[in-house]
Amino acid sequence: xxxxxxxxxxxxxxxxxxxxxxxxxxxxxxxxxxxxxxxxxxxxxxxxxxxxxxxxxxxxxxxxxxxxxxxxxxxxxxxxxxxxxxxxxxxxxxxxxxxxxxxxxxxxxxxx
Amino acid sequence: xxxxxxxxxxxxxxxxxxxxxxxxxxxxxxxxxxxxxxxxxxxxxxxxxxxxxxxxxxxxxxxxxxxxxxxxxxxxxxxxxxxxxxxxxxxxxxxxxxxxxxxxxxxxxxxxxxxxxxxxxxxxxxxxxxxxxxxxxxxxxxxxxxxxxxxxxxxxxxxxxxxxxxxxxxxxxxxxxxxxxxxxxxxxxxxxxxxxxxxxxxxxxxxxxxxxxxxxxxxxxxxxxxxxxxxxxxxxxxxxxxxxxxxxxxxxxxxxxxxxxxxxxxxxxxxxxxxxxxxxxxxxxxxxxxxxxxxxxxxxxxxxxxxxxxxxxxxxxxxxxxxxxxxxxxxxxxxxxxxxxxxxxxxxxxxxxxxxxxxxxxxxxxxxxxxxxxxxxxxxxxxxxxxxxxxxxxxxxxxxxxxxxxxxxxxxxxxxxxxxxxxxxxxxxxxxxxxxxxxxxxxxxxxxxxxxx
Numbered sequence: 001x002x003x004x005x006x007x008x009x010x011x012x013x014x015x016x017x018x019x020x021x022x023x024x025x026x027x028x029x030x031x032x033x034x035x036x037x038x039x040x041x042x043x044x045x046x047x048x049x050x051x052x053x054x055x056x057x058x059x060x061x062x063x064x065x066x067x068x069x070x071x072x073x074x075x076x077x078x079x080x081x082x083x084x085x086x087x088x089x090x091x092x093x094x095x096x097x098x099x100x101x102x103x104x105x106x107x108x109x110x111x112x
Numbered sequence: 113x114x115x116x117x118x119x120x121x122x123x124x125x126x127x128x129x130x131x132x133x134x135x136x137x138x139x140x141x142x143x144x145x146x147x148x149x150x151x152x153x154x155x156x157x158x159x160x161x162x163x164x165x166x167x168x169x170x171x172x173x174x175x176x177x178x179x180x181x182x183x184x185x186x187x188x189x190x191x192x193x194x195x196x197x198x199x200x201x202x203x204x205x206x207x208x209x210x211x212x213x214x215x216x217x218x219x220x221x222x223x224x225x226x227x228x229x230x231x232x233x234x235x236x237x238x239x240x241x242x243x244x245x246x247x248x249x250x251x252x253x254x255x256x257x258x259x260x261x262x263x264x265x266x267x268x269x270x271x272x273x274x275x276x277x278x279x280x281x282x283x284x285x286x287x288x289x290x291x292x293x294x295x296x297x298x299x300x301x302x303x304x305x306x307x308x309x310x311x312x313x314x315x316x317x318x319x320x321x322x323x324x325x326x327x328x329x330x331x332x333x334x335x336x337x338x339x340x341x342x343x344x345x346x347x348x349x350x351x352x353x354x355x356x357x358x359x360x361x362x363x364x365x366x367x368x369x370x371x372x373x374x375x376x377x378x379x380x381x382x383x384x385x386x387x388x389x390x391x392x393x394x395x396x397x398x399x400x401x402x403x404x405x406x407x408x409x410x411x412x413x414x415x416x417x418x419x420x421x422x423x424x425x426x427x428x429x430x431x432x433x434x435x436x437x438x439x440x441x442x443x444x445x446x447x448x449x450x451x452x453x454x455x456x457x458x459x460x461x462x463x464x465x466x467x468x469x470x471x472x473x474x475x476x477x478x479x480x481x482x483x484x485x486x487x488x489x490x491x492x493x494x495x496x497x498x499x500x501x502x503x504x505x506x507x508x509x510x511x512x513x514x515x516x517x518x519x520x521x522x523x524x525x526x527x528x529x530x531x532x533x534x535x536x537x538x539x540x541x542x543x544x545x546x547x548x549x550x551x552x553x554x555x556x557x558x559x560x561x562x563x564x565x
Contacts, residue, residue, distance in 0.1 A: 048457065
């Protein structure tokens with residue numbers, strides 16, 4: 001099993017959710033986060049005072065998939081989240097040791 | 113034809129039969145009825161205006177300022193406005209109204225109305241002959257509430273609450289009330305009709321905006337900058353709240369300016385119209401200059417411009433025609449923008465919410481331009497003689513400048529002394545830890561936004 005952690009543009013979350021649903025991925029966890037990579041924030045002006053805002057709002061999406069589906073899922077996710085502009089975000093992949101469904105103690109891929 | 117003349121004949125006979133005394137009585141009754149009808153109309157408008165002006169402080173100013181501070185200070189900022197609605201009201205009933213509107217001398221109204229003694233249903237002919245003095249009293253109170261509340265924009269996010277209460281109490285007593293008496297009180301030094309220097313200040317350019325704005329600058333300089341000013345981001349936390357607040361200010365200001373006619377008459381309409389067009393022009397003025405200079409028209413710019421226009425038209429509203437009103441608004445929008453975005457950063461003082469840049473400067477611009485554009489076509493206060501520069505009376509500009517100078521002087525000296533006293537008695541500035549934590553938690557033990565609750 002693999003855990004996929006993707007940091008994406010907030011306005012892309014609906015597209016990503018829809019695309020993942022199309023390929024049968026139902027479970028995910030979403031968090032509103034702030035951060036920056038190479039994009040390095042933007043400038044805001046209030047009554048002539050400039051503020052450099054370097055932590056921008058992003059959405060973090062976490063999901064765990066069977067190892068066999070990793071490539072398919074990451075490709076779908078990246079395609080849906082891509083605008084082609086700087087600030088589109090990143091995807092990280094981790095190995096998962098075990099998954100347990102709390103309700104009935106299912107283990108492994110069946111618990112996903 | 114015959115029937116008509118018959119009717120006329122019988123009417124004449126009937127009329128002649130009535131005693132003359134009866135006719136006099138009916139005439140007197142009629143006069144009384146007409147007077148009471150006028151009084152009812154005037155009183156209805158003035159009570160409405162009083163409520164509108166209170167709405168400017170809460171929620172208007174409380175929201176406008178509240179949105180401009182950081183999230184951790186919204187409650188303390190709103191509290192500055194709200195607590196003054198209570199504090200100044202009590203002061204007003206005890207001595208405030210008397211000091212401002214008692215007959216007294218040129219600078220001080222005296223103690224004839226302390227504890228509202230004799231202030232009730234009977235009109236006070238010196239101020240407003242058609243409404244109960246109680247209405248006039250409560251209407252003027254609302255001005256005394258918003259004026260100190262405006263100052264709080266300068267020391268937002270760093271003032272100790274106890275120090276703020278003491279400061280405001282002394283400020284109302286020592287700066288506001290004497291200034292109000294000088295300009296509007298019976299025998300006041302700067303009164304338009306009876307003053308030794310006749311200045312025009314229809315709704316409070318000097319009394320309200322210059323005194324509060326200049327005092328705000330003194331406060332900002334005395335208290336020093338907020339911790340992290342210039343290095344930490346201090347963005348407004350909710351321009352949504354500020355925009356709602358600014359809209360309430362715009363609406364409430366009709367009570368402020370049009371209400372200052374003290375009657376539901378044509379002058380009130382004229383002031384209402386002037387106020388509206390000046391504000392519109394000012395909002396566009398600020399927005400366009402900002403658009404040109406920074407590349408983006410911001411809503412904070414548009415609403416700040418509107419407030420600057422409202423401030424500037426305040427002294428002029430009952431004296432000028434709509435086109436000069438627009439010019440006054442436009443000037444204020446542009447000048448106040450340059451003040452807060454260029455001049456402030458040059459000098460580096462931390463007038464947190466630009467109380468000086470908008471009210472001090474906007475009030476000064478408005479007071480001077482009132483002397484320029486006042487005309488007898490709108491307000492024939494001098495019975496046919498010329499009013500402002502446009503009427504051929506350049507001396508009025510000088511008179512208004514004297515009014516401006518007195519307001520600036522009283523605000524600077526008075527506020528400085530009061531700050532010294534408060535600093536010694538209660539202290540003024542929140543300690544560093546309280547300031548970092550945010551005044552909502554450290555002063556009031558509450559938070560504005562408890563999303564988990």
